[in-house]
Amino acid sequence: MDENRNSLPGQKRGSTWIIVIIVFFLITFILNMFSLSRTSVGQIQISYDQFLDLVEGDVVEQVYMDDDQIQIYLKDGVEETDVVMILGDGDNWENIPETQSMSFRTVVFYTGRVEDSNLSNFLRENGVHYSKEIPEQTSVFSAIASWILPIAIMYLLYFLVMKAMMKRMGGGIGGFMGGMGGNIGKSKAKVYTVEKSTGVTFRDVAGQDEAKESLEEMVDYLKNPEKYRAIGAQQPKGALLVGPPGTGKTLLAKAVAGEAGVPFYHLTGSEFVEMFVGVGASRVRDLFQTAKKNTPCIIFIDEIDAIGKKRDNQLGSNDEREQTLNQLLAEMDGFETNGGIIVLAATNRPEILDQALLRPGRFDRRIIVEKPDLPGRESILRVHGKKVSLSSDVDFHAIALATSGASGADLANIVNEAALRAVRIGRNVVVQEDLMESVETVIAGKEKKDRVLNSKERQMVAYHEVGHALVAALQKNAQPVQKITIIPRTMGALGYTMNAPEEERYLLTADELLAQITSLLGGRAAEIVKFGISTTGASNDIERATEQARKMVTQYGMSERFGSMGLQSTQNQYLDGRNVSTCSEQTGAEADEEVRKIIERCQDKAVKLLRENLEALDRIATRLLEKESISGKELMELIEK
Template identity: 55%
Template sequence: MFKNKRLSIILINIAVIIVAILVFRSVAANMSSKKIPYNKFVEMLNKKQVKKVVIQNDKIIIMPKKGTKEEKSILYTGAINNDKLVDLLEKSGAEYSQNVSESNPLITFLIYGVFPIFIILIAARFLFGAMDKKMGGGIMSFGKNTAKLYAESQTGKTFNDVAGQEEAKESLEEIVDFLHNPKKYTEIGAKLPKGALLVGPPGTGKTLLAKAVAGEAKVPFFSLSGSDFVEMFVGMGASRVRDLFSQAEQKAPCIVFIDEIDAIGKSRDASMNSNDEREQTLNQLLSEMDGFDSSKGVVILAATNRPEILDKALLRPGRFDRTVIVDKPDLKGREAILRVHSKSVKMDSTISLEDIAKSTVGAVGADLANIVNEAALLAVKNNRKVVCQEDLDEAVEVIIAGKEKKDRIMSPREKRIVAFHEVGHALVTALLDHTDPVHKITIVPRTMGALGYTMQLPTEEKYLVSKEEMLDQITVMLGGRSAEEIEFGSISTGASNDIERATESARSMVSIYGMTDKFDMMALESVKNRYLDGRPVLNCSETTATEIDNETLNIIKQCHNKAKDILDTNRDLLTRIAEKLLDKETLNADEFMSFIEHRNDNPEL
């Protein structure tokens, strides 16, 4: 309202002072006066106890004489139409007069009409100003979009900063080329895709890819989240969508990136839990994507890790024309990602990033970046100027199992149980055909709950797993418990995670992969939220579910007995390796394999 901030403060102070004076006068008047009944007033006149009387329109003010009980108070009573009042006043000898209002009507109007409005406007100004700061915009701009606009030099990302996603980059390079050279596409009649949907697990680099596209194209980049559209005010989401597309057309050519689009793009249905505001926003988004001309160079990029819940109308051609899968990187991709993130870190020349990539199966770009950073922190902690292989290996273990828990002291019996448990896993692994080689065995406790662990290092990247390989994997998982049974004749709680993973794998063999004769190739479960938890959902009756449980149990029993047979046959070897592990606490691959290679040559090894 006021451009001059100092003037605003002065006016507010004046207003506060005036209000305080009015309130003080009102309170002071009420504190020094006392109301009495009219007949009490008449009685005081008859007793000649009144010194002075002032008659007003609505009340009579009474000042008692000295020597009475109320001499220090100003009394008042209600005005009653009494023709004999003047006679009573004459007889009492009191002074009396009538109060005549001489107020100016203009002043009265200003005080009681304009002044309150003025105060309200000032209060509203400061109240809404505080709301503006919290909401990130003006109080009259609820319908404005809150997208962050990055200039060409602010994204700071190009395709050189993205590794391990070559197919995704190839799909998006066409969009960049169209924005640079639209003529060669329009000459042949090709149209720029209106939108591209980036789909993949969390941490794979969807947002990074979108920024890289804008950086390569050197065009304005609008970035916002799906939740920014839907807020507390009904209809504001649809208004923001309209304003976003209006601004995008003004800035064309440009790229609009909507992260977590499932917040507004969830499939519409007739359920009672539907959100009308979200559906209005989605309808407006669909309408805007139909309405704008792609030849102007406005490209909509969106990212989600829940594509199965998106509305089908959002995914049809003419809206999001292209789906770009940004999946977990393979071995070559992980190594490339590690190289990108290690550029800014001082590394020893002898470091093998390939070994780190092999030991991080299933890791995404964010995990690998975290490993490199953790290795740098470990190097500083150990007073080294460069990161060495030992730091990277330790960083992988920290990310997977947590830091070493040095204050956890196990009893000799517990330590022995853990040692035999881990050697059981390793020995079964070494003596089966379809398993990855052992990389490390340790009984050093970790902060994520592991009292010890056996790490395997794949020799190659696998995309298919055979039935024999799955059975051997389950057998390895149950090798730890089997070793406890053979050596101690009792069992502990240490195998809980092994049992959980073995049961999950066995159940998948039955219900998803069709690896049992009983159900042949019948699909009994389907995977939901593939890019998140990937948990399966049953698609069968309760009777069939019971049979699935029985088949799963049969596989578990079969693998459990196989693990016990292997360890019982090689019990001496199990004991020797476990004793060595108890002595050293950690065995690397070479130390462990020396026992396996010479098990028949030198029993005393």
């Protein structure tokens, strides 16, 4: 009710301004019409000879001429009788309105323009002023209205647009010139309390034990501050959750909200920033003022990089964002301390955040939320597996091995896809086959059953995939093959070979990396060995092999030429992991040559292995063409034969 009462005066002021504008234009229109009726007495057409007679009669004051017409204005004080004496009486006087004291100064005579080379001299000799441009007949009020009307229209449009924008942003505009009111500067944070919980606790979070431990300690401090104060420990002021997308940063914040038992304010960084400079800073002040009234409490800012970017004076800097950041810095650790308030924030771009925001005292802890390892993936699968009906044959360890590099969101999606597949087939429980197929669906897409290859292309795809698998199986340092298929997938693959490690690996040797590159080039090698040609099917293999070889040369220090010299650095490590060159162009060209040599050696090795085992290559490819998919176990049996 208070908010409505506050907005009413502004609305009345806005309505009053609109009424004033309308009344002004009505008065202007009426006065303008009255003025025109007073000044425009009439126009009289005369002949060109009569025009010359008027000039000779010494009654003409001014003449205006253009290409078609001549307008004649008489001298002040000339009476009708003077004109009649010169021109005589005529019917063309009838259009002159009758007035009590009419002066011919208000009458405009006009005639057609005639080619007369002596006209200018004639007018000059008789003392008549002339101009070669006919003036427009406008009144004073018309001139004023022509200036005011556009300004008033622009004002009215601006008023309406501003009102609509304020309404859209949750506030109201009390009227132009009356100031902006409403909720535009109010915080949009969503509040969770003990009664209104998120429904997520730390039991729902798996695979991030270290992050959970740090956050559990912060929550425990809010619940039991005495045992920490007894030893002299102070409350952490903030924690920054950093990691790739999908690893569970927001889920951890939800768990904190569910466990804390104190008010929890949640909002995203983009909610602070609007088009008006100063609005974001106002919202930060309002957020912390509200939080101070409800201490102890927690504030969670998701995607804080929207307002926390480094400040600079370069082109493209944003004054609104920088003012918002300055206010946030002051509120988190400024001259006044905000005891009892813990600030959590999440981002996947920590490298672009302002250093003043990252320092201890604002964010005392940086909690890394990385992609889970093998035990973590298995734990995450079990957490999400509790939500679906599972068969007794489900082996989450095998699924975790096959999903190396997957995030928590990927694993949740895999379990859900498996449940959907079980329903689609008609089962009431999820079996191991559903989970393995969902892994393939997430990696390569669904089976594309309507894509039919001709016999030649199908044979080439089969030999290509068997080339990958056989080269991997014949190398000591390569990852074991789990499945080979030539069924096309929706993500563009005509077939693929799935490798699954026997255990989680964190460090790889140069021999293991070279074995991976050789396996990637095995498909191209099979095409060369069997058909003597190369196809476009190896494009993705070549891209991955080149990337791996380039990392060996530029980042891992595994080249003979450059040794341990680093030639590239990684930016946006939690997003695209883009590599940026840190060497000269000449050194870069030499690095390219080193990469080419590595790929060429691996390609030659793959070709050699397949030529030595050509019989096994034909035997496995024939079986793959018959069954379309074979397992890693069946592959090894065919090799042993």
